[in-house]
Amino acid sequence: MHRDIFHAIADPTRRSILILLASRAMTPNSIAEHFDTTRQAVSKHIQILAECEAITQQRNGREIYYHFNPTKMKEIDQWLDIFRKQWEDRLNQLDDLLKDL
Template identity: 45%
Template sequence: MTSPKVDVFQAIADPTRRKLLRLIDDREMAVTAISGHFPISRTAVSKHLRILADAGLVKERKVGRETRYRFEPEPLLELKRWLAYFDRFWDNKLSVLQHYVESDGSASTPSPARLQASTDKEKKE
């Protein structure tokens, strides 16, 4: 398998392309049908679809004179793996918030910022 011409991160950076992926996520559609869902020209939609295809996020198939597109989610695994690295930061923030919310709110209860600082300090040690 050859590597994609366009980085998946670049491909999904555009909101129109993200909407395109949602539109075709569960069905194959022709470019004419896809274009009807957007306030841009068919040519512009085709250009967006080309970028998504170059990133491996859509596959195209000729049916007569029509080109149909379908979503290919596999390249998004790269994005998922990249984001998974940052889950630990999100989970840490949630645990700090949970601790703060579940505390009695007394003056001796540290603020979320102080809890975060102590959690960060523990990680470094």
């Protein structure tokens, strides 16, 4: 099953996992240590992040390391850019209106 990035970031735990992985690659156990939940629950979150390609995995011997995939975040930025431009235009219009007062 292929999920989209928006499904991945909808959950606060998955957003926290992405923040952790943005600084360094980690094993599932090292990720799980940061949460007050079961290892199985963290594994499910990791699976969802991997399915939407927000993270990648690399095997190193018997360990699997998960890495943050920053290129996937571009989808979010492109979607937000539509709204960013609308709000910038509205704020510029407000600035112009306030200058005329």
